[in-house]
Amino acid sequence: MLRNKPKLILTALGLLLSLSLILKAFPPATLEVPPSDIIFSxxxxxxxxxxxxxxxxxxxxxxxxxxxxxxxxxxxxxxxxxxxxxxxxxxxxxxxxxxxxxxxxxxxxxxxxxxxxxxxxxxxxxxxxxxxxxxxxxxxxxKMALCMNCHDGGKLSNDCALCHGDQLVLEDIHPSGWKNEHGDRAAVEREWCTGCHRGESSCLECHRGDNLNGNIHDLNYRYTHGLEAKGKSIECSRCHENKQFCVSCHENEIRMPLRHSLLSWRTNHGLAARMDVENCAACHEAGETTCARSGCHTDRDGIRGTDNKIHDADAGRFSFGGEWHDDNSYFCYQCHTNTNQRGDRFCGYCHN
Amino acid sequence: MSCGRRGLWIVVTLITILLALPIAAIDLDGSFSSQLYWYEDAQFVHIRPYESLRLNWHAWQDQERELSFHTSARYTTDLNDRFATDPQLFIRSAYLKFRCRPNRFQINLGRQFVYSSAGSALIDGVRLKFNKYRPLELNLFAGTSVSRLDPEKVRSFSDYLVIGGRAAYKLGRSFRPGINWMIEKKEGSLSYHRLSLDSRYNYQRWQMYGRLGYSPLNQSLSELLARLSWSRTKWYLSAEWLQRDPSVSDNSIFSLIQFDQYQLIRIQARRTLTPGLAVFAHQQYSIYSDDNSYEISAGLQKNDLSIGLRHQSGYAGDYNSLFGSARVSGSSEWAAYSSFNLGRYQVQEYQENTIDSYSANLGLERKYPSGLTLSAEIQFLRNGLKSDDWRTFLQLTKNFQMKD
Known part of the structure; x- marks a missing residue:
């Protein structure tokens, strides 16, 4: 875990800065005309x-x-x-x-x-x-961007092979992991994208919010997407507003993960949530069965830390300080977030 | 005034502003696309038309300044059995763009997609780009986020504010360190707040990208990403390491519980054997606090034909599949295309049996010199939940360009 480690942040920033300075010392790759003997104006x-x-x-x-x-x-x-x-x-x-x-x-x-x-x-x-x-x-x-002013894929082709022949195919520029990488490249170097893709409208070739012809996901993706979502092969939330998007099928069609029906789920779902909370949040954040709204983790008497449905009634009567107070791995923090800030979430229980 | 009507008024106002300007000449380009998707589910036959418009209107320009209007929108409904969201008009973008070249200044006003390395959003608002003082480049945006379920509405600033930007420093041709920032509110409270520092560098055959994300609310690093790739004439190799927090809104109930970060390690390679013929492989390890997942895919590509295998196992389930695609052009006007995926999967260990899934499509495309493209596609799906599912997809697209 990397929480609450400002030194680590400063170290990482320092490393990045150092790396930047080292890299700056090396000239970037350029395509120059070889030195010529000719003087010509x-x-x-x-x-x-x-x-x-x-x-x-x-x-x-x-x-x-x-x-x-x-x-x-x-x-x-x-x-x-x-x-x-x-x-x-x-x-x-x-x-x-x-x-x-x-x-x-x-x-x-x-x-x-x-x-x-x-x-x-x-x-x-x-x-x-x-x-x-x-x-x-x-x-x-x-420059290539100039070519693309006319060769924009409309009346004139923007096919790579037209100019690059068999020396270049699309996958040379956009290899198999490109789905994950292209957003980073676009954020940093937008003009690199617009060299071939004219304007934002070309983004919509893919980002149009449907899966009508399998261009983005396999046609059976509706049934196999859980494999990629759990495996983090793609970050669903980059394109889909999970809160509503997932619920539109999972809640409406009552598509529940199989392990929810296991007896052991009642006792081990907390650990599962800790390990892969995205998996839970995909449905439960927008549904009627979040931790509190389901009735399981509701603080019914309204007094913080005294609801024995959650834990023992005297759980909130810990003395100040002590092992639990300073040890972020203490079991309290499996559920409660230690923000280390007065008035904020778990800390706010006592430090108003 | 309702939010929906307010959205319509904003679009009307933008177009009126444009019409009021002295327009030197008509300069339009874009496309109009009609699609029809026909399939049957357990209860109904669905016949869904989609009408899409993309338009770039270069209204006015001289040597120094340029004003244009850009929009893309889609209308969809069902002719037989409507979903709750039907009919829906989704205006994905509708913005005025003003660009002043001497000051290297650009302003976009209206609905648009904005992004930086700290986050992205579809907003109704404004984006400014300013890079007069090179090598410093500034990108700033502000507005309200657009609901994907109710996109006709323009939402309130107090409940759905989005602010962000990127300040980048361009050193040489390819060294671009930058600071990114984004804040997003949902339902009145702060749901997302990120700062990130990133940098890209190209050195000879090497490309490097690194990003460091920070969550001010949690006072913790939310993301670390490092990617290195190397390419030369016949080789492309790439390795990536990512450690990140799960994507959970800061105002979500899930932000109250303690959760662990993930680590992803991705490696990919591509080798061109002969012109047009290449082999590729992609491998990923997903490391959770208490489990792992592993994925590998490899295949062969010959021009527009490709075939490959994928294997996945671990926490994220087991999956084996054979996939491929082909595109055969008879001439510049005719093309036939097809793709398939034959898979066998088990989503989780509690599932007793594996499930087979098959999908394939076959289409024909005809391009006319006038900019008209007509395509017809038949799709087939079969899996553990659906027996033979045949679908038809028709598309007619007209690209147009009008210039005086």
Whole structure:
């Protein structure tokens, strides 16, 4: 148990902070264009000189693969620059002693420039800031979120395979435990989700509150859900308001756990509740048979600690202090919550 | 004015505000979906239609500001034998969104789903997002919670208040520590109060996430979560440890008794053998104060075909099942899909016999270039409580986009 342990909280916070600082010392993973020998300003060529993209990227309108070498060669540069002049290599090459070409990043994405240009998607639509870019970098490449503006699953497909081919399937991004994890990711990094899923309406593909076609739960889940609920495979309350949702079947159709009918249940249900109180609360919190309302644990005389239906009449006459007062594992605390606060629950019995 | 009418008035007011604004051009997108679910229970034949609408109306925008309206709603009833909740109109969202890019400010007003790492809720209220002073990002929300059973009502602040938010600090591209907070009242008293501190970090092929939840009412840690995953071209491995308090409202009678925390350990792996072909496995141990439960599933996936086995034993019952799914596309317009689950389970040790459960569905889907999708599905269920149960599910969805 982790209750009433502020030192532990402070230790955990300290560890988390330390971990954060350690991790911050390591650079995060990024996808950068490999270092290039080429010095090139799109701002000068496109922005200032208004040179058409296709003047340099001559094959772009017939390129049907992202992997095609679409970057210009010295032949294209030679249309304006004297590439034979050894004295001016430094204009374009950082290392004028041993000049080399572009280092292209490996492209695993499928992309058809020709088809997009045919559909009047202009270069600037995807490479928006190219006219103000002073150097070649991955910043000039469109991010996936931009693709998804059009490929939103409506008229244009948002199928992973369309761009990623067989290199990526949905389960690579959302593996088998994703049901449990996706909420955490969405809370911390919402834009990661919206990169593919446009707006909150896509959440409703799953979170629409029904089980009509087995997308979320197996069609027989109505009969087997107890296995996952007790096993905590999923946290039901994340989606369902347990208090009303469970009762709508369990109470109305009188679906009672089998062990409730065992004779031993009367004596051992307290321990069962302590071990898995969610299981009890799922039905009893909203029903008419909670601990007190059932009549078993009702304080009928209204005087705290004196109802012998619950325990002996003198149970409330413990002397102050003593072993029970300071030992949180004492049997009193199997039922009573020690809040350690004046006026609150069990402590409030005496400390008003 | 009744609460139900008040909800309707809020929706009408939101739309009126929108209509009063200078709308530059029509820019709408969304979908309309009609579904029909036909099945028979012990007493009646149920014929249940569902009409769903999703709408995003980008009413007005310039270079710096943007105003839009978003809604999703569903109407359902039964044509033959109605449930107590029928007919029901559930407006899941209906909110105005105003976004100001230079100030990196966004405000959502109306019914919406809000969440942070400290909790989530469907509220009638307001959400603010503000990240002008990067790397600090602020998300705040306040409103009243929506009843799932009576969603037409807007409930009172005094009885069903929800307040919360998240303050995050974004360091680099992938390091995001944040503080989260949420308070929820039910029936006039505090039912949920959580603080949490969480952080996510991506380092090369590693992804890490940790969360620490604290209950101010109990003055105790309510949750500890650590997750680590590693992936490369053909491998995905993940391990998670979670220790948490049971989900019981702070104002519940169950909060008066002493209860124990749970621990969960989850491990999962996925290995791509050849492009499109992968094997996967998922394992979980649930550790209670006085018992344990164990679950493992493993399977094979080839593109849109998958098959797997699941085994569970321990406190949470015994369960063995074979499951699978398939989707075959004849063209971009036609597809057939199917899934099945053959299981044998025993919910608890007191149960004398195991119960067999079988379920399967088979459907056909036709997509039209106009954005119309038509699907028809037959479902079959059999288990210890129900003998052969055949169901029919029809769906017609129209995606639309209107732009001047």
């Amino acid at each position: 799109h701002q000068f060529h496109v922005g200032d000189q208004e040179i058409d993209c296709e003047s340099c990227h001559t094959e772009i309108s017939s390129s049907d693969k992202a992997a095609t070498h679409n970057l210009p060669t010295m032949d294209e540069c030679s249309a304006c620059h004297d590439v034979e002049d050894d004295e001016t290599c430094g204009i374009c090459h950082r290392n004028s002693e041993e000049p080399s070409g572009f280092s292209e990043p490996e492209r695993s994405v499928l992309f058809n420039h020709a088809r997009h240009l045919e559909n009047e998607i202009t270069c600037q639509k995807c490479h928006a800031a190219i006219a103000t870019s002073e150097k070649s970098s991955s910043d000039n490449l469109p």
